[in-house]
Amino acid sequence: MEDQQNHAELFSADDQEVPSFWDRHRLSLLLIITVIVTIVFTTVSIVLYDVSGTVQLDLSRPGYRSISSQIDHDTTIDEYSAFGTLDREAIEEFIALYEEQAAKAKAVDAFNGDPLNPELLELVESSTN
Amino acid sequence: MHTVIRFIIAGIIVASGLLVMFGLSSARAQSSVLSNEQLSLIRQNCQSTKSTLNQLHMTDALLRVNRGQVYEALSTKLMDRFNARLSNNQLDNKATVSVSTSYNSALNIFRSNYKAYEERLSDTLKMDCSADPSGFYWAIDDARSKRERVHGDVQRLHRLIDDYRSAVNDFLLNYDRTQR
Numbered sequence: 001m002e003d004q005q006n007h008a009e010l011f012s013a014d015d016q017e018v019p020s021f022w023d024r025h026r027l028s029l030l031l032i033i034t035v036i037v038t039i040v041f042t043t044v045s046i047v048l049y050d051v052s053g054t055v056q057l058d059l060s061r062p063g064y065r066s067i068s069s070q071i072d073h074d075t076t077i078d079e080y081s082a083f084g085t086l087d088r089e090a091i092e093e094f095i096a097l098y099e100e101q102a103a104k105a106k107a108v109d110a111f112n113g114d115p116l117n118p119e120l121l122e123l124v125e126s127s128t129n
Numbered sequence: 130m131h132t133v134i135r136f137i138i139a140g141i142i143v144a145s146g147l148l149v150m151f152g153l154s155s156a157r158a159q160s161s162v163l164s165n166e167q168l169s170l171i172r173q174n175c176q177s178t179k180s181t182l183n184q185l186h187m188t189d190a191l192l193r194v195n196r197g198q199v200y201e202a203l204s205t206k207l208m209d210r211f212n213a214r215l216s217n218n219q220l221d222n223k224a225t226v227s228v229s230t231s232y233n234s235a236l237n238i239f240r241s242n243y244k245a246y247e248e249r250l251s252d253t254l255k256m257d258c259s260a261d262p263s264g265f266y267w268a269i270d271d272a273r274s275k276r277e278r279v280h281g282d283v284q285r286l287h288r289l290i291d292d293y294r295s296a297v298n299d300f301l302l303n304y305d306r307t308q309r
Contacts, residue, residue, distance in 0.1 A: 053244045057194055067187050072195045079206045082213035086220060088308075091301050094211050098297065101207060102290045105199045110192050111280040115185050116273035122174045123266055124167055 077101055163263050171262035179254060182269070186250050189276075193243055200236055200286055208232065208293060215300070224296040232289040239282035246275035 022029065049055055059068040080094050118124045171178075208229040215222035249272040258265035 053240050056190065056244055056247045057197065059190060059194060064187060064190060067191045070191055072198065077202050077206055080210045080214070082210040083217060084214065086214055086218040088301075088304070090214075091297070091304065094207070094214075095294075095297060095301075098203075098207050098211075098294065101199070101203050102294060105196075105203055105290055106287050108192075108196065109280075110196045110283045111189065111276055112283075114273070114277075115181075116269055116276060118266065118269065121178050121181060121269065123171050123178060123269070125170070 163266060167266075168262045171266055172259050175258040175262070175265075178269075179258065182250065182254055186247075186254060189250075190247070193247075196283070197240075200239070203290065204229065204233055204236060211297070221300075221303075224299060225293065228289060228293045228296050232286065232293065235282060235285045235289055239279065239286060242275065242278045242282050246272060246279050249275050 049058075055061075058064075059071060077100075078097055080097055084090065114120065119126050208225070212222050212226050212229055215225065249268065253265065253268040253272055256265050256268060
């Protein structure tokens with residue numbers, strides 16, 4: 001009877017394993033990993049945003065709000081289908097669409113002029129003076 | 130073996146000499162241009178110049194967005210689709226594909242040159258022109274040359290737009306000839 005009692009005590013002591021360090025800190029570990037993953041992904045997105053040139057197209061940045069309303073939203077053009085037979089009519093349809101869009105693209109000689117000329121900015125004495 | 134080492138050493142000496150000469154000449158050129166009167170003029174017009182640059186920065190950003198959309202649409206919604214349609218009909222699209230490839234590469238160059246220009250102008254706007262008028266002047270000078278490069282890219286894109294139209298025209302002439 002006594003032997004049986006001792007055996008039962010020993011058995012129950014073996015059964016209650018001491019939790020390991022990782023078992024005890026599972027939640028903390030999960031939180032730390034989540035924060036690290038978030039930081040890594042946020043850093044990668046910001047780097048891509050900057051390196052890809054998207055930042056230059058983002059007029060919702062502070063300082064650009066005043067001009068963001070002037071973005072030309074009417075840029076929808078009739079897309080030309082990549083499928084279907086190609087006869088003279090289909091080619092002429094393409095030419096009409098292309099000429100319309102090409103005229104729009106060439107209408108503005110963008111970035112012309114010399115607004116950064118030091119004389120215009122009055123950083124040097126004008127040569128005409 | 131000794132001859133090779135001598136050649137390498139001579140090469141290094143010549144390259145270093147050229148670098149020093151280039152550095153000295155550019156430094157001399159920069160310092161010789163800006164006199165004390167000019168530096169004081171830059172300091173005097175510092176705030177008004179910054180205000181003008183700020184306006185230019187914003188209008189150029191708007192121009193980049195609006196022009197970029199038009200150039201992009203021309204490539205993705207028209208050129209690429211016409212090339213694909215020619216290909217789907219087993220027709221010769223070498224000429225149009227060649228022009229559209231050049232156009233896409235010019236568009237990429239335009240994007241990267243605009244990025245370089247915008248970054249330079251942003252850096253210039255952050256500078257303290259009263260404390261460093263010379264640095265401010267040369268930063269504007271650099272931004273100016275970068276902007277000229279962007280304008281060159283725009284002109285190249287316009288030429289390629291015309292080239293693609295010519296390629297389509299040539300295709301149409303050939304098409305008519307083969308249909309007869």
